Amino acid sequence: MIAMIASFLLAALAAPPDRPPVALALTDEEVRVTSGFTGARLIIYGVAPAWQAGDDLIVVLQGPDQQLRVMRKQRVAGVWMNTAPVTYPAAPSYYAAASTRPLTEIAPPNVLRSQGVGADYVPLRPGPGTGQSSAQLAEYRDAVVRLKGERGLYRNEEGGVRLQAANLFRAEVRLPAEAPVGQYEAEVILFRNGEALARETTMLNVHRAGIGRAIYQWAQSLGLFYGLAAVLIAMLAGWAAATLFRSR
Amino acid sequence: MQIYLPIAEMSVNVLLLLGLGGAVGLLSGMFGVGGGFLLTPLLILIGIPPAVAVSSQTNQVVASSVSGALAYWRRRAVDFRMAWLLLGGGVAGSVAGVQIFAWLRAVGQIDVVISLAYVVFLTTIGALMLTESVQAMRHARQGRPRRKRTRSWVQTMPLRMRFPTSRLYISAIPPVGIGVLIGFLAAIMGVGGGFIMVPAMIYLLRMPTSVVVGTSLFQIIFVTALTTVMHAAQNHTVDIVLALLLIAGSVIGAQIGVRLAVKFRAEALRGLLAALALVVGLKLGWDVVAPPAETFTLIGAAEAGQ
Numbered sequence: 001m002i003a004m005i006a007s008f009l010l011a012a013l014a015a016p017p018d019r020p021p022v023a024l025a026l027t028d029e030e031v032r033v034t035s036g037f038t039g040a041r042l043i044i045y046g047v048a049p050a051w052q053a054g055d056d057l058i059v060v061l062q063g064p065d066q067q068l069r070v071m072r073k074q075r076v077a078g079v080w081m082n083t084a085p086v087t088y089p090a091a092p093s094y095y096a097a098a099s100t101r102p103l104t105e106i107a108p109p110n111v112l113r114s115q116g117v118g119a120d121y122v123p124l125r126p127g128p129g130t131g132q133s134s135a136q137l138a139e140y141r142d143a144v145v146r147l148k149g150e151r152g153l154y155r156n157e158e159g160g161v162r163l164q165a166a167n168l169f170r171a172e173v174r175l176p177a178e179a180p181v182g183q184y185e186a187e188v189i190l191f192r193n194g195e196a197l198a199r200e201t202t203m204l205n206v207h208r209a210g211i212g213r214a215i216y217q218w219a220q221s222l223g224l225f226y227g228l229a230a231v232l233i234a235m236l237a238g239w240a241a242a243t244l245f246r247s248r
Numbered sequence: 249m250q251i252y253l254p255i256a257e258m259s260v261n262v263l264l265l266l267g268l269g270g271a272v273g274l275l276s277g278m279f280g281v282g283g284g285f286l287l288t289p290l291l292i293l294i295g296i297p298p299a300v301a302v303s304s305q306t307n308q309v310v311a312s313s314v315s316g317a318l319a320y321w322r323r324r325a326v327d328f329r330m331a332w333l334l335l336g337g338g339v340a341g342s343v344a345g346v347q348i349f350a351w352l353r354a355v356g357q358i359d360v361v362i363s364l365a366y367v368v369f370l371t372t373i374g375a376l377m378l379t380e381s382v383q384a385m386r387h388a389r390q391g392r393p394r395r396k397r398t399r400s401w402v403q404t405m406p407l408r409m410r411f412p413t414s415r416l417y418i419s420a421i422p423p424v425g426i427g428v429l430i431g432f433l434a435a436i437m438g439v440g441g442g443f444i445m446v447p448a449m450i451y452l453l454r455m456p457t458s459v460v461v462g463t464s465l466f467q468i469i470f471v472t473a474l475t476t477v478m479h480a481a482q483n484h485t486v487d488i489v490l491a492l493l494l495i496a497g498s499v500i501g502a503q504i505g506v507r508l509a510v511k512f513r514a515e516a517l518r519g520l521l522a523a524l525a526l527v528v529g530l531k532l533g534w535d536v537v538a539p540p541a542e543t544f545t546l547i548g549a550a551e552a553g554q
Contacts, residue, residue: 069547071356073540079364080536082356082545143544180257215254219484227480230307230488231473234495238314241499 044171046188050198051169056099056106056191057161058117059171063094063153063206064182070140086140087127093180094153095122096173098160107194115196117189119145119154152176181207255487256300262493264294269308269497276312276498277505278512279521284309284439285370286528287494288362298359300487302349303479306434306472307491312498313468319506320462327413327459331467333420334445337427338434338471345435346478352436353483356547363536365437370529373447377522380451384515414455414463422452427467434471435478442468443525457514 044059051057068091071082096119099106103118116123124141126132132140148154153176161171171188184206189199219226250259268290272283284305291301320326352358407420426448430441445464449455455463480486509517 069356071545071547073543073545078537079360080538080540081360082547085356085547140544144546147542147544147546211254215488219255219480219486219488223481223484224477226488227477227486230480230486230491231310231476233488234307234310234476234491235314235469235473237492237495237499238311238316239318241311241315241502242318245503 042173042175044173044186045164046169046171048167048169048188048190050190051163051167052192054192055197056101057163057169057171058097058099058103058106058189058191059161059173060117060187060189061094061096061098061173062092062185062187063179064092064184065090066093066180067091068144070144072140072143084132086130086132086137088124088144089127091124091144092122092154093182094175094184095119095148096155096157096160096175098157098171098173100159100161100163102158103156106191107196111194111196115189117196119149119156122148122154153179175206179206251489251493253296253300253487253490255304255485256296256490258295260294260296260490265490265493266497268294269494270501271497272494273312273498273501273503274505274508275501275521275524276316277502277507278509279505279517283312283498285366285437285443285525288437288439289366289528289532291490296487296490297485298362299349299353299483299485300490302362302437303476303483303485304487304490305439305494306479307476307486307488308494308498309434309439309472310469310476311495312502313465313472315499315502317462317465317469320465323462325459325462326466327411327455327463328466329409330411330414330423330449330453330455331463333409333423334427334430334463334467335470337424337429338431338467339474341428341431341433342435342471342475342478343431344428345432346475346482348432349435349479350483356545359545360536362437363532365433367529367533367536369433369437369444370525371533373444374522374524374526374529376451377447377518378526381515381519381522385513385519388515411455414453414459416453416455418453426452430467431471431475434468434475441471443521 042061044061046059048055048057068088069085070088071085073080074083075081076083097103097117103112106112107115107117112118113121115121122145124144126137126140130137145154152174155174157173160173161169163169182205184204185201186204187199187201190197249262251262251265252259268287272287275283275286287308288298288301288305291305292298296304317326349358352361408417409420410417426445430445433439433441433444442461442464445468446460449460449464450457476486512520
């Protein structure tokens, strides 16, 4: 572990000066979702050779993009129905921004927005032809951030990044059980005087382990057989119950 | 104790699911209905995506109806000829229902349609059954015989068939039609349809009450089995872990229910079931018309079935 960090540290120091002076090393490149999983803490270690006193670090973790549709409930003939859909063709399924200090103390809102840093500024571009005004689109956007936030899927982790020793940092984010599996992108950004100085991106794999993963894959690839098996199991369970309890 | 549901993609308390299954099994044992009409809304309430709740719940109904139908079969209380006719209609209705389910999900209206379907059927049938059972109880108390049955529109239709077990000579069209409706509802609402079929058989087809529940359960096995397979093949929304936990709970609940049922009179049980259906229906109806706290809905991966 220490050897690994040290090797990264050396690699970062040895890097040519035009390379961004932040190196990122992950302790877990694989995060497994197993039965009984209630949400994991993801811990990322890294080194930031360019770090000086007063600098800030932000670690942004993004889940695989998913198509997301948002609909607004409106009263139609007395009934509240979902209407006026707005589609985001590629919205991050999960987004967390861990930082050394509250984001608003690190950089002004316009910088955070342009860098796409913070749950409020998750990159969300609606697809064409929504038929909504920009003011309405802002409401939809707020709704996505709010609803995803309530489920812990879009979150800020103030104080989630800590400097350990020298230039070594440790970022910690919560990954709720609902967070999907797949390729995640972890990005480290070094801020100085309210400006993004350098950034580095690493991919990590979040996937299901054991029986849960097997079931999921089976359901997706062999749906028909999965369904037949489910029915067979149910019928056997019903038959077993009827037989077991008959004698009593 | 939490367990991870691989298809719903969330963790749920095992005891909560066993308890829900148990409560629903209790009802099915007492009343001879699958209980799906109560379980689906409850599953949605604890955060299971509606599409997964409906499909997995259908699989649970397979188990409970097999268990129930076997018990009635041993008592020779299944009208197979009637069951096959109902089933023929049921298959057609179920195929259509799964297609419409997929389409409604794609356009984001599945939730409101599920709710409205529940409201309409629960309140209508609840009210009808409640009226009937109150009348029956009153008649029983006064010792007067029930009103003589009149010829309904069902008796005047063509294609008449004999149903020896039910001692009926009626047209084949109404059973097939009822079958289509039940199959359709099984797919849309995740229910076996017992709470609609049982009253339809008693009041429309005029089948003897003794064979109604067994026949209904027998055909529900096949309709829900087919619906489960189709949901699994087309929508990938059957969560087998969720279904197994519900099955385990309901099997135990059903046995307790059957023993409890013996202590009540049939009319009183029907009245109780009717009141329950009415309450659930009115609650869901209120939710559909009351202003929601959150006016936006996310239709994400789990709901849109990527």
